Amino acid sequence: MDHSHHGAMDNMDMMSTSDPHAGHVHPTTAGHDHGGESGGGMHMMRMTFYFGYTNVELLFSGLVINSGGEMAGAFVAVFLLAVLYEGLKIARESLLRKSQVSIRYNSMPVPGPNGTTLMETHKTVGQQMISLPHILQTFLHIIQVVVSYFLMLVFMTYNAYLCIAVAAGAGTGYFLFSWKKAVVVDITEHCH
Incomplete structure (x- = not known):
């Protein structure tokens, strides 16, 4: 039995979606304010103060x-x-x-x-x-x-x-x- 994908499966168990990028979190690139949104349409709650007015x-x-x-x-x-x-x-x-x-x-x-x-x-x-x-x-x-x-x-x-x-x-x-x-x-x- 191959357990090499076990860690990835644990992350996928928490997300019931068919999106192949749902388990991946992409950091926001410098200069682009995504309003705390990560890849795959999931929203990450900001935990630091920021000045922004988009999204x-x-x-x-x-x-x-x-x-x-x-x-x-x-x-x-x-x-x-x-x-x-x-x-x-x-x-x-x-x-x-x-x-x-x-x-x-x-x-x-x-x-x-x-x-x-x-x-x-x-x-x-x-x-x-x-x-x-x-x-x-x-x-x-x-x-x-x-x-x-x-x-x-x-x-x-x-x-x-x-x-x-x-x-x-x-x-x-x-x-x-x-x-x-x-x-x-x-x-x-x-x-x-």
């Missing part, structure tokens, strides 16, 4: 960037998606503050100086599970999660133009929407 798949197999104008359009779209994501985060926080119901004030005794007892008042805020605000929050949360994963997948294309669009959009969105955000600092926090 760049964006989220869906049918959405392929092949020109500078398409990349500019994709840059603007991704930038606006990142701005939307930051705005959505702040909008959800604002809606949550407005929809809080059943505010209660609880007083509890705490030990004071020289054996005295002081009354300390705490504000408790709650929200009902089956309510229009909570259902709206749930819907907005789903949208926020989907948009965040889209942005992550765009970044994972390793296309530097698209990565810059994600970062610039997130920064712009934060700048535009987060300046009104209330920051609560817990003075009892011990982990810095």
